[in-house]
Amino acid sequence: MKKIGLFLALALVIASCHSGKKNSVALSGAGSTFVMPFYTTAFQKYTPLTGVKISYGGVGSGAGIKSLKDRVVDFGASDAFMTDAQMAAMPAPVVEFPTCSGAVVMAFNLPGITTMKLTPEVLADIYLGKITNWNDPALAKINPGVKFPNLPITVVHRSDGSGTTNIFTNYLTKVSPEWKSKYGFGTTVNWPVGVGGKGNPGVAGTISQTTGAFGYVESTYAFAEKIPFASIKNQAGIFITPSFASTSAAGKGQMPQDTRIMITDSPDSAAYPIAGFTWVILYKEQHYNNRTLAQAQALLKLWDWMLDPDAQAVAQQIDYVPLPASVVALDKSILRTVTYDGKPILQ
Amino acid sequence: MDTSIFQRGKTETKSAHLVRSWKNKIFFSVVLLFALITISIVFLIIGTLVAKGYRQINWSFFTQVAPDTFDAMMANASGRLIPGGILNGITGSIFLVAIASILAIPIGVIIGIFLYENPHKRYANLIRDIADVLQGVPSIVIGLIVYLWVVVSVTKGYSALAGSVALAIMMLPLIIRSTEESMKMVPESLKEAAVALGTPYYKVILRVLIPSSFSGLITGILLAVSRVLGETAPLLLTTLGNSSVNWNLSKPISAVPLLIWQFYNDPNMVNMIWSSSLFLMAFVLILNILSKWIAAKKSIQ
Amino acid sequence: MNSDKITKYVLFVTSFIILIVTGGMLYSLIQGSLPSFHTFGWKFIISPEWNPTKGNEHYGALAFILGTIYTSVLALLVALPMAFSTSLIVAEYFRNSWFANVVSTCVDLLAGIPSVIFGLWGFYALRPFIVHIGLTQQGFGVFTAGIVLAMMIIPYAASLSNSVIMMVPNELKEAAYSLGATRLEVIWNVILPNARSGITASYILAFGRALGETMAVTMLIGNANIVPKGLFSMGNTMASVIANEFGEANGLHLSSLIALGLILFVITALINAAGKYIIKKFA
Numbered sequence: 001m002k003k004i005g006l007f008l009a010l011a012l013v014i015a016s017c018h019s020g021k022k023n024s025v026a027l028s029g030a031g032s033t034f035v036m037p038f039y040t041t042a043f044q045k046y047t048p049l050t051g052v053k054i055s056y057g058g059v060g061s062g063a064g065i066k067s068l069k070d071r072v073v074d075f076g077a078s079d080a081f082m083t084d085a086q087m088a089a090m091p092a093p094v095v096e097f098p099t100c101s102g103a104v105v106m107a108f109n110l111p112g113i114t115t116m117k118l119t120p121e122v123l124a125d126i127y128l129g130k131i132t133n134w135n136d137p138a139l140a141k142i143n144p145g146v147k148f149p150n151l152p153i154t155v156v157h158r159s160d161g162s163g164t165t166n167i168f169t170n171y172l173t174k175v176s177p178e179w180k181s182k183y184g185f186g187t188t189v190n191w192p193v194g195v196g197g198k199g200n201p202g203v204a205g206t207i208s209q210t211t212g213a214f215g216y217v218e219s220t221y222a223f224a225e226k227i228p229f230a231s232i233k234n235q236a237g238i239f240i241t242p243s244f245a246s247t248s249a250a251g252k253g254q255m256p257q258d259t260r261i262m263i264t265d266s267p268d269s270a271a272y273p274i275a276g277f278t279w280v281i282l283y284k285e286q287h288y289n290n291r292t293l294a295q296a297q298a299l300l301k302l303w304d305w306m307l308d309p310d311a312q313a314v315a316q317q318i319d320y321v322p323l324p325a326s327v328v329a330l331d332k333s334i335l336r337t338v339t340y341d342g343k344p345i346l347q
Numbered sequence: 348m349d350t351s352i353f354q355r356g357k358t359e360t361k362s363a364h365l366v367r368s369w370k371n372k373i374f375f376s377v378v379l380l381f382a383l384i385t386i387s388i389v390f391l392i393i394g395t396l397v398a399k400g401y402r403q404i405n406w407s408f409f410t411q412v413a414p415d416t417f418d419a420m421m422a423n424a425s426g427r428l429i430p431g432g433i434l435n436g437i438t439g440s441i442f443l444v445a446i447a448s449i450l451a452i453p454i455g456v457i458i459g460i461f462l463y464e465n466p467h468k469r470y471a472n473l474i475r476d477i478a479d480v481l482q483g484v485p486s487i488v489i490g491l492i493v494y495l496w497v498v499v500s501v502t503k504g505y506s507a508l509a510g511s512v513a514l515a516i517m518m519l520p521l522i523i524r525s526t527e528e529s530m531k532m533v534p535e536s537l538k539e540a541a542v543a544l545g546t547p548y549y550k551v552i553l554r555v556l557i558p559s560s561f562s563g564l565i566t567g568i569l570l571a572v573s574r575v576l577g578e579t580a581p582l583l584l585t586t587l588g589n590s591s592v593n594w595n596l597s598k599p600i601s602a603v604p605l606l607i608w609q610f611y612n613d614p615n616m617v618n619m620i621w622s623s624s625l626f627l628m629a630f631v632l633i634l635n636i637l638s639k640w641i642a643a644k645k646s647i648q
Numbered sequence: 649m650n651s652d653k654i655t656k657y658v659l660f661v662t663s664f665i666i667l668i669v670t671g672g673m674l675y676s677l678i679q680g681s682l683p684s685f686h687t688f689g690w691k692f693i694i695s696p697e698w699n700p701t702k703g704n705e706h707y708g709a710l711a712f713i714l715g716t717i718y719t720s721v722l723a724l725l726v727a728l729p730m731a732f733s734t735s736l737i738v739a740e741y742f743r744n745s746w747f748a749n750v751v752s753t754c755v756d757l758l759a760g761i762p763s764v765i766f767g768l769w770g771f772y773a774l775r776p777f778i779v780h781i782g783l784t785q786q787g788f789g790v791f792t793a794g795i796v797l798a799m800m801i802i803p804y805a806a807s808l809s810n811s812v813i814m815m816v817p818n819e820l821k822e823a824a825y826s827l828g829a830t831r832l833e834v835i836w837n838v839i840l841p842n843a844r845s846g847i848t849a850s851y852i853l854a855f856g857r858a859l860g861e862t863m864a865v866t867m868l869i870g871n872a873n874i875v876p877k878g879l880f881s882m883g884n885t886m887a888s889v890i891a892n893e894f895g896e897a898n899g900l901h902l903s904s905l906i907a908l909g910l911i912l913f914v915i916t917a918l919i920n921a922a923g924k925y926i927i928k929k930f931a
Contacts, residue, residue: 577764639753
């Protein structure tokens with residue numbers, strides 16, 4: 001037995017040394033699950049092109065920021081932009097830039113019903129716990145012709161801190177003064193009602209498995225599991241179905257220089273009101289923790305490529321919305337402010 | 348002990364005897380029923396995994412790394428199998444568990460022997476209590492502690508080493524307790540005979556104690572390995588995952604349970620969950636059969 | 649110094665490792681949870697309100713402490729007869745037969761099923777069944793989580809029991825049989841008294857596992873941060889809250905989560921002490 005152990009130890013030491021010799025650059029990142037399908041797919045396209053290996057962990061937006069703060073990853077990914085307070089808590093200045101946008105859909109599970117219209121007031125009342133049954137007259141009023149059953153509403157929300165929750169609750173604070181004063185918005189809030197599901201799939205799975213359930217998920221998950229979702233009345237008073245076009249319309253507005261923008265409840269008449277960007281965060285000065293210039297260059301080149309048409313096309317293939325050209329230009333200028341020993345890395 | 352029940356013979360009436368034998372039969376039936384329920388749970392779960400996962404298992408499942416979302420989506424849309432496999436997870440799991448075993452087994456066995464040798468000393472009792480406490484610490488807590496100790500301070504990044512340390516900490520108490528319990532089963536006479544012959548103490552341990560409690564040791568180690576093979580929570584905080592095969596201790600690494608978590612987090616990959624789980628279970632089953640075979644071969648009759 | 653002394657010394661020194669690991673863990677947990685205890689004091693343990701929203705943050709652990717205890721106790725009550733039965737089959741009734749092999753292999757396999765898979769199975773198979781027989785409206789809650797937890801801890805409850813039951817000296821059993829005892833009476837009057845401490849120890853082990861189980865519970869208990877009102881009410885456990893919120897947490901929130909970890913640690917230690925006391929008293 002001892003011999004086996006020794007042999008294994010020896011083999012592992014040899015293996016470790018062996019792999020250490022191949023001096024290929026490896027990058028790591030962590031964060032959002034909302035955008036994980038896009039990143040992992042694009043990264044697998046990128047590795048054969050350059051030989052740079054990237055590992056990405058879908059651990060949640062907040063955890064991604066924390067990993068970057070602890071300097072254990074090269075980049076963090078979050079669906080909630082960093083607040084000034086969060087920025088101040090970081091050990092060094094950081095830059096953040098959006099990489100794509102996506103929609104949060106209101107999914108439901110009612111036998112025989114595939115379409116539904118919702119107004120912001122009714123949506124907020126369901127999450128406030130004021131509307132508790134599908135046969136509520138308020139629902140029937142906005143959905144003439146739809147036969148709602150007498151069935152309690154099982155409200156579903158996220159149990160883990162999440163960027164998806166941040167987008168959804170941000171929308172609720174904009175359309176419901178009561179929600180704003182009682183619960184506010186953030187990656188975790190103190191829900192008055194409902195069941196918690198872990199991760200987007202936890203919520204999607206709960207909805208698809210529970211008759212009478214209602215909840216919010218990132219659109220990719222509803223599309224993939226073929227769960228029906230509601231069209232929402234936007235600021236202009238039009239009921240809008242989440243789609244590529246309506247999510248794009250939500251993101252069409254003017255992007256501020258620091259890229260910190262929420263695009264919920266957009267005034268655009270074609271816009272779907274519950275949508276959001278997702279950000280990547282890097283340290284502005286890349287020379288820390290004995291990092292090499294090669295590693296910093298690889299990191300910057302990766303994100304430069306992720307903003308190019310090739311990678312943005314991947315986003316569209318899996319139901320995310322690519323960035324408008326103006327935002328890509330802004331992002332690229334932000335990337336060029338990142339330095340190594342004070343010198344810009346990308347020219 | 349109530350000895351009256353053993354006084355059979357002429358004092359016991361026939362009806363009382365009948366009642367006793369019926370009680371015996373009913374008890375046996377209940378025990379059998381419960382045991383069958385337990386077995387059927389295992390078969391139910393395995394059945395679910397096989398029914399949902401068998402289609403995905405083929406040669407490429409073991410020889411290719413995990414697919415990306417887009418490939419999976421295209422495959423689902425056209426009704427084909429999801430391409431790719433779990434090679435990065437398999438190699439990662441083997442690597443992590445091997446390193447964790449190298450760390451935990453020698454230490455665990457030695458501490459187990461220490462407890463066995465000093466059964467009633469106050470200090471040994473303290474160590475035993477501590478092992479039991481460590482046993483109850485949730486894996487997620489171990490994960491976050493190892494994150495603070497190893498990921499942030501030692502490897503300055505998510506790494507295979509951090510994952511191995513977390514798994515080793517989880518294996519330790521199990522190995523310690525099973526070592527002690529199986530040593531207790533070794534007949535005193537064997538040990539005393541060796542000591543009487545003037546055999547050095549360490550030889551008594553290596554030649555008598557360990558071989559004669561070997562099957563118990565293996566069972567304990569196996570339980571520990573089975574337990575950590577399927578751990579997700581601590582690995583999420585320590586090794587992060589890796590889309591390619593990695594043999595470097597200081598870099599992120601994947602593992603089968605991490606891949607399962609990743610597939611669960613991606614609606615296009617749901618089909619991969621079941622095949623990966625099936626693989627994990629088969630792996631445990633093979634380990635199990637192997638250890639039973641070793642134990643049968645080695646155990647002193 | 650002779651070799652025997654050196655051997656003893658090596659054994660003794662190695663035992664420090666587990667002291668250092670556990671002590672360090674406890675130290676890190678205490679250090680991490682200080683801010684929370686400073687802010688809330690004893691209220692942390694008796695307050696059921698858990699609100700992470702920035703601006704009106706307040707943390708109390710009561711709901712999770714109760715949720716953890718409810719699910720684990722239920723799991724133990726369900727697992728106990730199951731584990732005891734499998735042990736009797738393996739170590740007594742069908743000792744050394746193919747059937748015992750099948751049963752013990754199944755129990756070992758049960759230990760090899762990852763928590764995530766139990767969660768998925770509970771989610772896709774058990775939950776609809778619970779809804780179907782009308783126990784709860786959506787199948788989440790203490791009951792569902794407890795049942796799945798019970799399955800998960802059977803191997804731990806059975807692991808030591810098997811070996812201690814096998815250890816009961818044959819002479820004692822033979823003696824009882826020769827006096828005309830039935831098998832049940834032998835189990836009750838010979839095996840149990842002889843194996844009691846080992847069996848109790850394995851149940852404590854199992855209970856410890858149940859307390860800290862994360863992934864499966866979080867998928868089934870409903871993750872509602874409330875005090876469970878009963879068996880079919882939703883709730884949350886300490887481990888599950890840590891898993892759900894650790895990633896996002898900063899400052900007071902993080903400190904409160906680490907405090908939950910510390911409480912879990914302490915509860916485990918207390919249960920151990922109680923178990924040991926029981927063994928001492930009745931063995």
